[in-house]
Amino acid sequence: MTTKSNTVNKQRRQFLKAAAIGSASASLPFSSFAIGKEKPKLRILGTHVTLQEELRKKAIDDLGIDLVFEPKGSAAVLQKGSMSPDSFDLYEQWSNSINVLWRSGSIKPIDKRRISYWDEINSLTKTGKVTPRAKIGAGDAPYKLLHIQKDGSLSNNDTNSISYLPYVHNVDSFGYNTSVIEKGVPYQTESWGWLLDEKYRGKVAIVNAPTIGLFDLALAAQAQGLITFGNIGSMTVQELDKLFQILIGLKQKGHFSGFWTSVPESVRFMKSNRVSIQSMFSPAVSALNGQNVPVTFAAPKEGYRGWHGVMCMSSKITKRSEDVAYEYMNWWLSGWAGAFIARQGYYISNPSRSKQFLSSNEYDYWYGGKAALEDLRGTDGKVSVKKGDIRTGGSYEKRFENVAVWNTVMPTYEYSLEKWYEFLSS
Incomplete structure (x- = not known):
């Protein structure tokens, strides 16, 4: 890619970032947070897959919050998540952890009406298929575990309460x-x-x-x-x-x-x-x-x-941290983070929003399955x-x-x- 096109892409991304943050700021519960006061803090337990330093820094810059990441191996994350809900605010792992977390009482329902980009989330977690001819796959297909029913069970029957935020998957x-x-x-x-x-x-x-x-x-x-x-x-x-x-x-x-x-x-x-x-x-x-x-x-x-990333809310989260948690979840679906993880081979549940933060060559390679027209960086x-x-x-x-x-x-x-x-x- 030429220097000129790099500059254009950088300007475009800066503009889109400013527009996204600006349009969202009116609804942010802490968007007018007073200077000099302690920043809201969010503690996130998860794996190295999503708890990466670049993502932490970007979220801190965009949201004006303090983020504490605690990455662990898969088994250790699930053990701590199911036994110590007071040790985290948000939990990030994979959909196979949902049944364990839900049965243990470690996570609470997420109100999908507070997810700004819910309507953009694709059919994979809503119907189980990204195309009509796709195989559902054996086992815990994520759509089976998404919606919380009145009796407390998890199923694919649509409700306003969900057990996890659908985001990263592969x-x-x-x-x-x-x-x-x-x-x-x-x-x-x-x-x-x-x-x-x-x-x-x-x-x-x-x-x-x-x-x-x-x-x-x-x-x-x-x-x-x-x-x-x-x-x-x-x-x-x-x-x-x-x-x-x-x-x-x-x-x-x-x-x-x-x-x-x-x-x-x-x-x-x-x-x-x-x-x-x-x-x-x-x-x-x-x-x-x-x-x-x-x-x-x-x-x-x-x-x-197959695996599907899940972002879950601790059953012990405080009201103040809960508001911050919704903003962090919405940030993940706002575009930049999805483009970042695309460059390491992961997908996001609303790819159309992340597309604007990727070059056409990047998107065509990672999502479209097309030949790379130039070297691409991770x-x-x-x-x-x-x-x-x-x-x-x-x-x-x-x-x-x-x-x-x-x-x-x-x-x-x-x-x-x-x-x-x-x-x-x-």
Whole structure:
């Protein structure tokens, strides 16, 4: 892109930012906050996926609040969130955490009438499908957990009370180093089964999260023909016993190199050549490509494991913090944040608003599945997409038409936890 076009884009973004903040300021509960007084504070518990320093700084600048981020690994976040609602104001993780948080009483209803951009949120969380031909996917499809009913249950029946704010989402699979493993063909030869292929023994890592890594391994075992599930989104005790018998046997033979708990750790695993193939999240792939490590994010022929980010409100939040929390939630959907996370491969629930903060080339690559017309930079400023590259798996619609299973808390969740930790310690 030329210097002139960079300048134009910068001016356009500054204008849009000013317009967005200006138009919203009339409704902000603290928009006329007196200088010299203590800023409103918001404590956010979540993972490294969204609790990033650049996002924190931008939100502080735009909203005039104090933000405290507490990022942890997936399992630790869910444990603290379900047991200590007084330790956070907002919780950011994935939809598979909703059932646990709701049943524990750790979160309270969100009034969707206070979400400024609710009407812009697309059909994925409202109907379960981003296109009419899309597969719903097994397990906890997020739309099933969104609306709070009069009896306190969660379902897809529309109400004004929601259990979470739909925002960041993506489909996950595994990443592999193409300097070691020959590059496959998306949706044709790339397979979850590769994670359990004997030829990669000792060079495989899995995400250490029982509601995520479990499904990576279940999809892999099924792809290898080692087991068949009646419903992979709701495995029985007998199916779990058989699956973990297989996995423990592989672990004792040295098949797995490790189990990572955060995106930075997964980057270190691959960069150090500890692994050649592993469970991965999109920001890690983007970061590694920016460091010239040739990692491909697979589009498995069996379908993706889908996830949907959730922003939940603590049941112990104070009235003052609650007002600030709504402004922060609205900020996330106001455009800039969605464009930021697009550059690391994530989607936002109202992409039309973020489109204006992305160049046409960026939007066409990340959302449209088109070839990059120039090198594109990630959130770290490094080139993560080379000119001519096409995003693995194609467009936003194509990727979300192919969800095999969602991150899920199954009816056998407690038993699966026992088996997971037995597996890790075997």
